[in-house]
Amino acid sequence: MPVLKDKELRIVGFLCNWCSYGGADTAGVARATQPTDLRIIRVPCTGRVDPLFVLKALFGGADGVLVSGCHPRDCHYSVGNYYARRRLEVIKRFLPILGIDDRRFEYTWVSASEGQRWQEVVTDFTARIHKLGQAPRLADASPMLKIAELALSSLHALGSNLSAPLDELKAAIKAKLPDLECVIGWQKGYDGAHAVPLFMKTPEDVDKLIWGPLNVMNPAVYLPDFKGRKIGIVVKGCDSRSVVELLQEKLINREDVTIFSLPCEGTLDMGRVNEKLGRYTKIDKVNFDEASVYITADGKEHRFCITEYAQGKCYGCVTPGAVLTDVVFGKPVPVSPGKFTPPELAMLDSMSLEERMGFWKAQMDRCIRCYACRNACPMCVCRDYCISDSRNPHWLDQEATPENKLFFQTIHAVHLAGRCTGCGECQRACPVGIPILALRQHIARTVSELFDEYKSGMNQNAVPPLLTYATEEKNIHERDL
Ligand code: FES
Numbered sequence: 484m485p486v487l488k489d490k491e492l493r494i495v496g497f498l499c500n501w502c503s504y505g506g507a508d509t510a511g512v513a514r515a516t517q518p519t520d521l522r523i524i525r526v527p528c529t530g531r532v533d534p535l536f537v538l539k540a541l542f543g544g545a546d547g548v549l550v551s552g553c554h555p556r557d558c559h560y561s562v563g564n565y566y567a568r569r570r571l572e573v574i575k576r577f578l579p580i581l582g583i584d585d586r587r588f589e590y591t592w593v594s595a596s597e598g599q600r601w602q603e604v605v606t607d608f609t610a611r612i613h614k615l616g617q618a619p620r621l622a623d624a625s626p627m628l629k630i631a632e633l634a635l636s637s638l639h640a641l642g643s644n645l646s647a648p649l650d651e652l653k654a655a656i657k658a659k660l661p662d663l664e665c666v667i668g669w670q671k672g673y674d675g676a677h678a679v680p681l682f683m684k685t686p687e688d689v690d691k692l693i694w695g696p697l698n699v700m701n702p703a704v705y706l707p708d709f710k711g712r713k714i715g716i717v718v719k720g721c722d723s724r725s726v727v728e729l730l731q732e733k734l735i736n737r738e739d740v741t742i743f744s745l746p747c748e749g750t751l752d753m754g755r756v757n758e759k760l761g762r763y764t765k766i767d768k769v770n771f772d773e774a775s776v777y778i779t780a781d782g783k784e785h786r787f788c789i790t791e792y793a794q795g796k797c798y799g800c801v802t803p804g805a806v807l808t809d810v811v812f813g814k815p816v817p818v819s820p821g822k823f824t825p826p827e828l829a830m831l832d833s834m835s836l837e838e839r840m841g842f843w844k845a846q847m848d849r850c851i852r853c854y855a856c857r858n859a860c861p862m863c864v865c866r867d868y869c870i871s872d873s874r875n876p877h878w879l880d881q882e883a884t885p886e887n888k889l890f891f892q893t894i895h896a897v898h899l900a901g902r903c904t905g906c907g908e909c910q911r912a913c914p915v916g917i918p919i920l921a922l923r924q925h926i927a928r929t930v931s932e933l934f935d936e937y938k939s940g941m942n943q944n945a946v947p948p949l950l951t952y953a954t955e956e957k958n959i960h961e962r963d964l
Contacts, residue, residue, distance in 0.1 A: 492546040492612050494520045496605075497532045499564075502553035505595025507605075515602040518609035521549065528552065529590070530563025534574035534897050537588055539878070541578070542890045544620070547612035550590040551604065555954070557594060564592070565952035572959045573900050573929055573949065580831055580925045581893065582840025586611060587618060589962065619840060621886050626845035627838055631826035631918065633791075637798040639818045641749035641789045643771045644695045648812040652694070652717070652745055655810045657686045659715060659741055666715030666743070667702040668692045674766035676778045677753070680705070683715075692717065696751045696776055696789055697769075701725055701906045704861040707734045714740055719747040721796065723805035724904035724940030725861040730807075731943055732902070732950075734864055744805035746816045749789050749797040751776065754916050756787055795920070796907040799823030806941055827921040828928070847885035847892075849915045856919055857895060859912035862902050870894060896922040901930045901949040904940035933958045 498504040504525050510517060526532055529552030540548045550571055558564040571590040578585045589608055593601045656666050660683070670681035670691040678697040683689045694717075702716055703725035718726060726742060729735045756778070763780035770777040776787045803816035824832070831839055854871070857863050870878045871891050878894070879887050895909070896919075903923040910920035930937055934948040935957070 491520045492609075492617065493544060494522065494547040494549065494609060494612055495540040495545045496521045496523045496549045496551065497526050497529070497536060498523050498550075499529050499552035499559075500525050500527050501559040502557060502595050503551035503593045503601065506551075506593040506597045506601035509595060509598030510601045510605075511598075513598050515598060517602055517605050520609050520612070521605055528558060528560050528563035529567035529571075530558070530560060532567055532571070534570045534900075535878070535894060537571075537574055538890065538893050538897070541583055541587065541618065542621070542886050542893075544618075546615070546618045547587045547589075547608065549588075549605075549608050551593050551601075552590075554592040554594055557592075562952055565954060566949075568956065568959055569933075569949055569952060570900075572933060573926065574897065576929045576933075577893075577897070577926055579836060580839065580922060581843060581889070582621075582624070582836045582838075583618070584615060584836055586615060592961070619837070621840060621844055621847075621889060622884070624837070624840040624844040626848060627841035628845045629830065629842060631830040633826060635790060635798075637749075637790070637793070638801055638821060638823055639748075639803050639816050641793050641797060642773055643776055643789055644745075644748045645771055645773055646813075647694050647745045649692070649694045649745070651812045652743060652810075653689050653692055655812070656683065656689050656692070656715065656717070656743060659810070660684075660686065660689065663713045663715045663741060664709070666717065666741075667705055668717035668743075669694075669698040669700065669702070675769040676756070676760070676766045676780070694745055695771065696749060696793075699750045699753055699794065699911060701859075701861055701908045703729065703906075704859060704908065706740065706861070707864055710735050710739070712739060715743060716740060717743045717745075718805050718808070719744070719750070720802035720804050720806065721747075721800065721904065721906045723807055724802060725906055726940075727807050727943050728862060728902060728904050728940035728947075731940070731945060731947060732864075737943065741810070742805060742808045743810045744808040745811070746804045746813045747800075748803065748816060749793040749800075751787060751789070751792050752794045753911070755792055759785055759787070794907055794911065795825055795827065796905055799825055802941075807943060825921065825924050827918040828924045831921055831925070843889050844885050846917045846919075847888040850888040850917060851915060852883060852888055852891070853914060855912040855914060856892075856909035859908040860895070860899070861906065861908065862899055862904070863895065865898075892919055892922060895919075896926055899923050900926045901934075901937070901947040902939050903927055 666683040669678040672679035767779040
């Protein structure tokens with residue numbers, strides 16, 4: 484029987500079979516009066532609630548989503564709700580960056596005997612959603628294109644890495660080459676202004692290796708393909724975090740991988756470089772000095788100062804040296820202490836929920852759904868089993884709507900929760916320059932706040948926080964409904 488006078492709203496409830504569903508049943512048997520807005524989906528355990536269920540419901544038009552399960556320590560499967568608690572808290576904190584009010588989602592615990600508590604929970608949550616009203620729809624948001632202010636200060640000196648001991652590195656690779664199937668690095672690309680991957684199998688290949696601000700790509704993306712084979716990789720500091728994360732998740736074996744590294748002084752944001760170069764037919768030459776790269780295209784020289792044209796991630800980089808390496812040359816680059824908020828994330832932080840939704844609407848209108856972001860990501864390892872391509876279950880359809888495109892980005896971001904090392908390959912690979920890294924950075928910041936400043940890819944023996952649980956959580960507190 485409806486107890487709220489207004490029109491019904493769409494509220495989806497995911498209830499664990501063993502406790503909350505029983506609690507709802509107990510309330511029903513006791514004829515406890517409840518609002519009728521909630522549509523219940525029974526799940527075996529809250530551990531079965533993929534955070535994407537919550538997002539799918541909200542993107543699909545739900546005005547509110549409630550997850551309810553057994554109290555901590557009472558889970559029928561012992562620990563399902565401990566895992567769920569971590570994931571659901573992360574997703575709750577993620578919603579505002581998409582422009583969704585986090586009060587529209589709640590999770591709680593109700594046991595089978597707590598009919599009265601269930602009545603209170605459902606009444607209070609429904610009243611909350613009625614107070615908030617119908618959820619704003621992405622399709623109705625006013626598109627707002629905004630570009631973040633560039634950061635021009637960084638946590639370590641940026642430069643063109645001219646003095647890096649590349650010859651020593653090449654000699655070391657040549658010495659190890661007989662024991663390895665190949666060593667992955669970078670070589671001059673289709674013109675001198677762009678680098679492409681290099682798979683070194685012979686000493687002549689090693690001579691093609693380059694090092695410097697043009698080495699933007701993260702070679703760790705190729706490592707899982709070589710699992711079980713002896714392989715070498717040349718890394719920048721940020722790339723090394725991806726290697727460590729792959730080791731943490733046992734996607735590669737430590738004994739198979741030889742890591743070569745040099746300290747990195749930053750890499751160029753090729754999107755902005757290409758924009759400044761404009762249309763050209765030929766790169767005539769590329770020169771470097773300590774602070775800049777000079778590219779001459781069609782007879783015209785352009786200067787790119789690294790402090791001005793570095794990739795966004797380089798300004799906040801605290802790992803210019805590899806966090807794990809077997810062979811290293813060169814002096815470490817000193818890093819100043821301090822916190823750094825990436826420019827796009829800072830811009831989103833300063834916006835209202837409505838503005839954020841408008842921002843993503845405008846950005847998703849530009850997305851061509853090429854999946855370059857997914858394919859360039861070293862931690863996106865499902866390959867042929869990516870759920871965005873799956874028709875069973877059917878998570879996404881082929882319509883090029885902003886909802887579909889943003890939902891794909893949230894799938895990617897949520898799958899990287901506690902795993903993304905911030906290498907920025909998703910954003911770099913995007914042909915239309917959508918700042919999608921900000922979604923991953925937001926989740927990484929949340930994970931760090933919740934789980935003792937955890938940073939992915941820093942310790943090969945650490946377990947990513949969302950792949951484990953704690954019976955008592957220091958920073959996750961139960962909310963009363
Ligand atoms: Fe109820 Fe796990 S069985 S939360």
